[in-house]
Amino acid sequence: MRAGGTAGVAGNARTGSILGQAWHSGASVQKLLLAGFIALCLFNLALPKGGFRLLEYPVTWGYIILAMLAVPAAVNLLVRGNLAVQPIIHFGLFCLPVSLLIVVKAVVYSSPPSETVVYLTVFMILPLIMLVLMAPFLEDLPAQVIGTIFVWCIRFTVAWGLMNFVLYPIIKNIIQIPYVTVNVADYGTIFLRNNTRGPFLKLLSTYNNGNLYGDCMLMLAPIYFLYERSRVWMLMLIAALVCTLSRTVWIGMLAVAGLMMLTGQVNLRRASLWGGIFAGLGLILVLIPAMGWTAENVVNAQLGGRIRSFTTFELTLFGRSKLAIPEMVYFGMLNSFGVLGFPFALGTLFAGPIFAITHFNQLSPLRKAAFCGLGGYLVAAMSDGAFVFPPTMMLFYLVTGLLYRRGLRPAGTNWNRIAS
Numbered sequence: 001m002r003a004g005g006t007a008g009v010a011g012n013a014r015t016g017s018i019l020g021q022a023w024h025s026g027a028s029v030q031k032l033l034l035a036g037f038i039a040l041c042l043f044n045l046a047l048p049k050g051g052f053r054l055l056e057y058p059v060t061w062g063y064i065i066l067a068m069l070a071v072p073a074a075v076n077l078l079v080r081g082n083l084a085v086q087p088i089i090h091f092g093l094f095c096l097p098v099s100l101l102i103v104v105k106a107v108v109y110s111s112p113p114s115e116t117v118v119y120l121t122v123f124m125i126l127p128l129i130m131l132v133l134m135a136p137f138l139e140d141l142p143a144q145v146i147g148t149i150f151v152w153c154i155r156f157t158v159a160w161g162l163m164n165f166v167l168y169p170i171i172k173n174i175i176q177i178p179y180v181t182v183n184v185a186d187y188g189t190i191f192l193r194n195n196t197r198g199p200f201l202k203l204l205s206t207y208n209n210g211n212l213y214g215d216c217m218l219m220l221a222p223i224y225f226l227y228e229r230s231r232v233w234m235l236m237l238i239a240a241l242v243c244t245l246s247r248t249v250w251i252g253m254l255a256v257a258g259l260m261m262l263t264g265q266v267n268l269r270r271a272s273l274w275g276g277i278f279a280g281l282g283l284i285l286v287l288i289p290a291m292g293w294t295a296e297n298v299v300n301a302q303l304g305g306r307i308r309s310f311t312t313f314e315l316t317l318f319g320r321s322k323l324a325i326p327e328m329v330y331f332g333m334l335n336s337f338g339v340l341g342f343p344f345a346l347g348t349l350f351a352g353p354i355f356a357i358t359h360f361n362q363l364s365p366l367r368k369a370a371f372c373g374l375g376g377y378l379v380a381a382m383s384d385g386a387f388v389f390p391p392t393m394m395l396f397y398l399v400t401g402l403l404y405r406r407g408l409r410p411a412g413t414n415w416n417r418i419a420s
Contacts, residue, residue, distance in 0.1 A: 018148040033140055036069050038149055044398075045220070046153040048391040049208050050177075053185035056114055060183070060390055066129060073133040084139070086355060086404045087131035094347035095131075099124035101341050102323065109321040119323050122393050123348060130397035135404055143366040146402070147227030154217070154224050155233055158240045161205030161213065165243050168201040181206045198291035203243035211327075212386040214241055214249030218256055218376040219399050222265060222369035231272055238276055242283045245291065248383040250284060256376035263360075263368050315339065329385035349378060352400040370403040 022034055043050065044062035051060035077083065099120060106116040138146070160181070164174040178184040186208065195202045195210065202210030221237060228234055241249055257277065260266045266273050313331070314320050318338040325332030333345040356363060356371040363371065377385070377396065386392045 018144055022142065022145045030140065032072075033137070034145065036065075036072070037138065037141060037146070039065050040069060041149050041153050044391045044394055045150070045216075046156045047180060047206050048216075049182050049186070049206060050180045051183050052179065053183065057117065058183050058185065058390075062391060062394070066394065070129045070133055073129070073137040076137050077133060082136045082139070084132075084136040084404060084406065087135045087401060090348075090351045090400070090404075091127050091131050094344050094351055095123050095127040097344045098337065098341060098348060101318065101337060101344075105318075105321065105323065111321075111323065115323055118388055119325075122388055123345075126393050127348065127397050130394065131401055131404075134398075135401035138401065139405060143364065143405075144227070147223060147366065150220060150223055151227050151233075154220060154237065157205040157207070157213070157217070158233070158236050161203045161240050162236065162243070164205075165201065165203040165240075169199045174201065174204075182208055197245045198293075200243075200245060200287070200291060202245045203240055205240070209386065209389065210244035211246050211248060211384045212389050212392065214244040214246050214252065215377055215380050215384070215386045215392055216395050217241055218249065218252040218380055219373040219395055221256055221376070222260055222372040223366065223399070223402070225260075226265070226365055226369045235276055235279060238280045239283060242280050242287070245287065246384070248380050251383070252376045252380035253280065255379035256372055259372040259375045260369075263372060265365075265368055265372060325387045327384035327386075329381040329387045332387070349381070349396075352403045353378065356403055364405075367403050367405055370399045370405075373399055374403065 019034075019038075022030075040062070043060070043065050048060060048062050050062075051058060051064075053059065102116060102119050102123060105111060168174055174190070176182045176187060176190070178187045182190075190201075190204065190208055193209075195204065203213065204210055205213045207213035207216065217237065217240070221241075224237060225234060238253075241253055257266075261268060313335055315334070316338045317340050319334075319336045319341055323336045325336055329349075330346065334342045337345045353371055353374050356367065356374075360368075374396070381387070
């Protein structure tokens with residue numbers, strides 16, 4: 001299951017000791033950077049829904065930390081002038097034009113503030129912070145450290161998700177912690193949504209939505225597999241993705257596996273690889289009848305109700321007056337931004353992977369893994385990309401920033417001996 005060169009990347013050190021080594025060997029500024037990135041991942045990857053509601057807007061601890069980290073990242077950029085050109089091109093060529101179109105639509109059509117805020121966050125604020133400000137800032141972190149933090153955060157989501165998945169059929173309830181694993185305003189509302197499948201509750205983990213969790217883990221899974229040392233935890237992540245009971249996620253898993261094979265991230269001759277694939281397929285075959293599904297449920301002509309979205313489709317130059325990107329992301333982009341705006345909106349998602357394809361021989365193992373993860377999400381986005389729901393696009397831009405990563409760190413840094 002492990003990529004061919006992963007052992008060399010990970011070394012013989014245990015994942016926990018990597019963080020300790022980075023902390024004790026880092027200077028004061030480096031320790032602040034490490035602490036900031038741990039907090040960023042803890043509250044956007046491990047606990048992305050914790051928070052509260054302010055007026056009509058959900059506020060998460062993760063987004064608060066992101067805003068706080070944007071300030072030192074901007075100062076770092078101004079003081080050191082460490083501009084990352086490709087992320088700036090990505091933002092200026094694709095994100096900025098879409099953001100301007102959103103503002104124009106808001107003025108012309110008097111769009112509700114909530115609608116404008118959501119889409120400006122997705123297309124302007126998040127890429128500005130994650131690509132322009134944070135991407136060069138995070139290049140000071142060794143890839144090994146980034147991968148290790150991802151491993152521990154994902155392990156937590158897997159353990160929490162599987163625990164509640166097993167718990168629900170037994171007690172018809174799950175464990176939720178207001179302000180921590182769930183927004184306090186959403187506490188207890190999970191059961192009012194379409195999350196049950198027969199006797200099961202879709203595996204939600206701390207994301208409180210099966211498709212949302214699955215989409216985000218598809219993006220991160222190749223990076224996780226690159227740095228995870230335990231085959232048991234790898235199999236548990238595969239099981240967690242299967243237990244989202246989402247056909248979209250299942251198809252995305254196949255896409256990620258295919259991309260990892262094509263890019264040489266996995267060794268096709270390893271028995272553990274095929275064992276993981278067949279274990280996932282076997283679990284799907286067990287769960288389908290247990291949910292009471294038939295062949296018609298597996299292959300749904302109504303696309304799980306998404307077919308209704310086509311009834312509101314209008315092909316225009318600049319899109320409909322109302323911005324709406326539902327589950328089917330590309331359809332929503334075309335409907336919202338029209339023929340002229342659609343290529344720019346599409347570029348916000350595809351610019352990174354296209355860059356990777358054209359520079360593939362220059363990519364490090366981490367960057368190749370990031371490419372595979374983004375590719376898996378882009379396949380899932382055809383059906384349900386959970387596009388506007390936190391933390392999807394924050395993580396998407398984070399992984400895109402890793403894809404653009406140059407691996408440059410100031411000469412003489414105490415972290416040079418930790419693998420990049």
